[in-house]
Amino acid sequence: MAGFVSRGFGGSRRVPDELAERIPPGQHLESGFPVLTAGATPPVDKGEWSFRIDGDVATEVEWGWREFNELPQEDVPCDIHCVTSWSKLDTSFRGVSMDLLLEAAEPLDAYAMVHSFGGYTTNLEIEDLTDGKAWVVTEHEGEPLPRSHGGPARLLVPHLYFWKSAKWVAGLRVMDHDEPGFWEANGYHRRGDPWKEERYWTD
Amino acid sequence: MDGLTPVEQRAPGKWQIATVTDVVVESRTAKTFRFEVPMWLDFCPGQHYDVRLTAADGYTAQRSYSIASAPLERGLIELTIDRLDEGEVSPYFHDVVEPGDQVEVRGPFASYFVWRGEGPVLLIGGGSGVVPLMSMLRYRRARLPEVEMRLIYSVRGPEDVIYARELEQGDETLLTYSRLAPPAWEGHEGRIDAGMIAAAGIEPAGMARAYVCGSHGFVETAAQLLMDAGFGAAQIFTERFGPTG
Numbered sequence: 001m002a003g004f005v006s007r008g009f010g011g012s013r014r015v016p017d018e019l020a021e022r023i024p025p026g027q028h029l030e031s032g033f034p035v036l037t038a039g040a041t042p043p044v045d046k047g048e049w050s051f052r053i054d055g056d057v058a059t060e061v062e063w064g065w066r067e068f069n070e071l072p073q074e075d076v077p078c079d080i081h082c083v084t085s086w087s088k089l090d091t092s093f094r095g096v097s098m099d100l101l102l103e104a105a106e107p108l109d110a111y112a113m114v115h116s117f118g119g120y121t122t123n124l125e126i127e128d129l130t131d132g133k134a135w136v137v138t139e140h141e142g143e144p145l146p147r148s149h150g151g152p153a154r155l156l157v158p159h160l161y162f163w164k165s166a167k168w169v170a171g172l173r174v175m176d177h178d179e180p181g182f183w184e185a186n187g188y189h190r191r192g193d194p195w196k197e198e199r200y201w202t203d
Numbered sequence: 204m205d206g207l208t209p210v211e212q213r214a215p216g217k218w219q220i221a222t223v224t225d226v227v228v229e230s231r232t233a234k235t236f237r238f239e240v241p242m243w244l245d246f247c248p249g250q251h252y253d254v255r256l257t258a259a260d261g262y263t264a265q266r267s268y269s270i271a272s273a274p275l276e277r278g279l280i281e282l283t284i285d286r287l288d289e290g291e292v293s294p295y296f297h298d299v300v301e302p303g304d305q306v307e308v309r310g311p312f313a314s315y316f317v318w319r320g321e322g323p324v325l326l327i328g329g330g331s332g333v334v335p336l337m338s339m340l341r342y343r344r345a346r347l348p349e350v351e352m353r354l355i356y357s358v359r360g361p362e363d364v365i366y367a368r369e370l371e372q373g374d375e376t377l378l379t380y381s382r383l384a385p386p387a388w389e390g391h392e393g394r395i396d397a398g399m400i401a402a403a404g405i406e407p408a409g410m411a412r413a414y415v416c417g418s419h420g421f422v423e424t425a426a427q428l429l430m431d432a433g434f435g436a437a438q439i440f441t442e443r444f445g446p447t448g
Binding site for chain 1: 216217220253255256257258259262263264265266267290291294295299304305306307312313314315316419423426427430436437439440441442443
């Protein structure tokens with residue numbers, strides 16, 4: 001709709017150019033870390049937490065909390081983008097690279113359904129989970145990940161809208177086809193690239 | 204039962220220019236904007252629209268707002284917008300927009316926090332979290348009066364009640380003033396609690412469900428109270444608002 005101008009709108013929350021180019025189209029800068037969850041926050045005890053990879057894999061693998069924390073950990077500085085239109089810049093998480101986790105399982109197909117304690121699901125292509133693009137994280141900005149933000153552990157896929165970064169992550173199933181997860185079945189985009197503004201089914 | 208039509212897969216992704224036909228002051232911080240939408244699609248109570256503002260130099264700002272009206276009149280939607288002083292979209296609506304203005308919108312979107320006529324149903328809203336619940340309540344009054352519905356509505360004080368008059372016209376609502384009750388108020392005061400859930404009288408059995416909308420803290424509290432009252436996680440639908448300014 002080129003050419004449309006909102007009468008009397010100047011934009012009071014503009015950010016400097018060097019930051020603006022890190023904010024995808026239709027997003028605005030947010031300094032806090034809003035909590036958006038469908039349903040109640042599930043209580044997940046570290047003792048019962050585990051991360052499992054199964055489905056079309058060479059080897060099914062599962063790590064309990066202690067084993068998982070003995071894996072090599074990485075700091076992940078990143079910008080994150082929520083489909084509700086806020087972006088948060090220069091935040092950081094710490095956790096285990098999905099490359100390392102998937103190497104142990106050896107996926108035989110191209111798609112994954114990530115699932116969480118509490119029943120949440122989200123679909124991702126293996127391609128979006130490999131090559132240093134995804135992690136399972138247990139810390140946010142130097143502190144244990146709060147329960148409201150997915151603690152004890154969440155998926156982190158910062159190059160896609162943040163609903164893909166499943167809170168309270170429990171595992172992923174490798175599949176030979178793509179299927180919609182929770183939000184993807186409820187009107188949101190199959191892949192969710194913020195730079196292409198893939199918010200909804202029809203985007 | 205005459206339920207609502209399912210949400211269509213062809214979610215309407217196209218931006219279109221809607222015209223504001225009315226602006227109503229609802230409370231100290233909330234106004235309702237009525238829009239004429241040329242490419243209107245049927246929606247379910249609970250769905251939202253995206254709104255986009257464009258400055259003369261091309262700068263844009265975009266936010267999502269729940270639909271406040273019920274899908275009763277073709278071509279029409281109402282959005283109730285709470286003013287967030289540090290925001291840039293809600294202050295624009297409050298300070299600038301008047302009837303006759305044009306606004307780019309697209310929707311309706313999302314189909315998780317929607318009501319398609321299931322009942323009995325308990326609605327729990329905190330502050331402007333009442334907005335999508337009002338769409339449900341309005342549709343039930345107009346089309347599904349046989350469905351049992353109650354609304355627990357928590358506001359800070361008397362100046363914060365959105366839709367006060369309309370809510371008074373029915374007996375669905377249990378209001379609580381969390382900070383400041385008006386003089387001579389004989390109803391609930393303070394935060395929502397187990398007593399209010401019980402007083403609403405919606406039993407968690409069978410097809411019963413609950414819709415909760417408000418801030419993160421409000422939603423967590425309400426969801427916990429519902430579970431304590433016997434509602435299962437799958438019966439509880441929530442929507443939390445972050446800062447949407």
